[in-house]
Amino acid sequence: MDLPRYHRLRGAYYRLEGRRCTGCGAVAFPPRPACRGCGGRELEVHALAPRGRVHSFTEMATAPRGFDPPHLMALVELEDGPIIAAQLTDIDPEDIAIGMEVEMVTRRIQEKGPHGYLVYGYKFRPPVPRGEAS
Amino acid sequence: MRDDVFILGVGRTPVGEHWHLGLRELAAAAIFEALDDAGIESVDALYVGNMLSGGVNGQENLATLVADAAGLLPVEAYKVEAACASGGAAVRAATLAVASGAARVALAVGVEKMTDGVGETVAEGLATAADQDFEASHGFSFAGLSALLMRRYMHETGAARDDFAAFSINSHRNAAANGRAMFREAIDRDDFRRSPMVASPICVLDAAPICDGAAAVVVASREVLRSHHRPVRIAASAVATDTIDLGSRADILHLRSAAVSAERCFRHTGFGPDDVDLFEAHDAFTIIAALSLEACGFAPRGEALRFATEERIGLAGDLPMSTFGGLKGRGHPVGASGTYQVAEATLQLRGEAGPNQVAGARRALAQSVGGHGSVAVTHLLEV
Structure with a gap:
């Protein structure tokens, strides 16, 4: 991902900013200009609660260029409703199960080569009790 | 659809790793076979279904390349992209062209040359x-x-x-x-x-x-049908x-x-x-x-x-x-x-x-x- 794109996406990547329809209240992530519930065009920025449950997951045999193994990918159903595609982290592949609780954490998502910048954004991990969060 | 549309000819290259063939050769081979199968020499429009020519082959403006390779210039031609469904979308485009009356004969060719790309x-x-x-x-x-x-x-x-x-x-x-x-x-x-x-x-x-291949379909309106054809209706x-x-x-x-x-x-x-x-x-x-x-x-x-x-x-x-x-x-x-x-x-x-x-x-x-x-x-x- 080149820098201008990363800059544009930082609200979504850092704060899980989706959109909430001012007409019907439907919440969407990824953000889009039209509401999928009612077709309304008046949407406001809405930061999603950073918690959810694993809806599905996979471990990829090889990580794509710029990503570290183990490459654990999931769909996470957030408390606010939307299902988000994200990497899982801080967990052994054999411990992942559909339905397990996870929370958002900001991590390095990809590296643009040895001399490039780092792209940070959301990943999900098993909840860490308050006071122990790293 | 307003008018009936028929498939009059089809062409398919073998699918595989064609190290010695590029986008030009693959697409043209499928087109030649389809035209010969239909017994038709020229078409009113060409729709090229392809997903990766920009990213993997560094080649956009693909339909012009294909029209030239197959000797069809100055035919109307452009690329149709719908991810992995691009080849179906090209047939849809050709079908619409004939159904609308804009073309009497249209050609859809799907082509992909994946082995030009290596690694990731x-x-x-x-x-x-x-x-x-x-x-x-x-x-x-x-x-x-x-x-x-x-x-x-x-x-x-x-x-x-x-x-x-x-x-x-x-x-x-x-x-x-x-x-x-x-x-x-x-x-x-x-x-x-x-x-x-x-x-x-x-x-x-x-x-x-991951592989290379091209397939083509000639579609035409009812007035183009001849006795030697074995038409299949869309x-x-x-x-x-x-x-x-x-x-x-x-x-x-x-x-x-x-x-x-x-x-x-x-x-x-x-x-x-x-x-x-x-x-x-x-x-x-x-x-x-x-x-x-x-x-x-x-x-x-x-x-x-x-x-x-x-x-x-x-x-x-x-x-x-x-x-x-x-x-x-x-x-x-x-x-x-x-x-x-x-x-x-x-x-x-x-x-x-x-x-x-x-x-x-x-x-x-x-x-x-x-x-x-x-x-x-x-x-x-x-x-």
Whole structure:
């Protein structure tokens, strides 16, 4: 991902900013200009609660260029409703199960080569009790 | 459609790793064969289905390149892109051109030259069918996204990994008899079980290969028909879409684009799933074949794996699938696969499918699915 794109996406990547329809209240992530519930065009920025449950997951045999193994990918159903595609982290592949609780954490998502910048954004991990969060 | 549209000729290159052939040669070979098959020398329009020429081959303006290569200048020509469904979309474009009266004869060619890319180039190119901002840039490959569907399907239905083997076994069996297929050998359940993991629970033998190929279809209006033709009518043609990211769908196991486009074909013709004699499905992954069967109404929700027995989907079954090997066995040159499906279904309906022939086939459904169901193109063909 080149820098201008990363800059544009930082609200979504850092704060899980989706959109909430001012007409019907439907919440969407990824953000889009039209509401999928009612077709309304008046949407406001809405930061999603950073918690959810694993809806599905996979471990990829090889990580794509710029990503570290183990490459654990999931769909996470957030408390606010939307299902988000994200990497899982801080967990052994054999411990992942559909339905397990996870929370958002900001991590390095990809590296643009040895001399490039780092792209940070959301990943999900098993909840860490308050006071122990790293 | 306003006017009837007929397929008068088809062409297919062998599918495989064509190290000595480029986009030009592949597309032209399929076009020459289709024109010769139709006994036609010139066309009014050319639509080129392709997904990766920009990213993998560094070549856009592809339709101009192809028109030049095939000696068709100054024909109207442009590229049609709908991810893995590009080859089906090109047939749709040609069909619309003829149905509208804008063209008397139109040519659709699907072409993909994947082996020009090495290393990560092809995988990254394929991932552009997904949402780049919110899927691909987070490290989701195409196989990875399909794996999410398969895992969820197993969770909801209680199916085991091995239960998906029937699709691949069927595709390889049919490919073994198809001289233009990439994989000319049958596989069994043990091969499937032993196959290495790509993205759990997807193994190598769940997934269609990276390869090169081109297929072409000549379509024309009724006035072009001559006595030497063996026309196959495009009874219906439809395209539908769904969210590009998987997570935004109300139900990730319902391929809404596949369902809506098939339903449009059925509504337009008055036919239903029971009237279809064979189904060229988008078996890029076994899970997509299963979800397509359910979306089109051939199998009830959650029942596709029980449906997919050899007695049902084999060449002598109630609903033969992937009759020339499908994407899994014939090969999946991405933006060409949808055109291969239509060309193969045409041969079936002409009774010219040789050892792959489905006896007495009169109606075929060909469905090309892109981006895990974010777009689907469905054609219902009839003789």
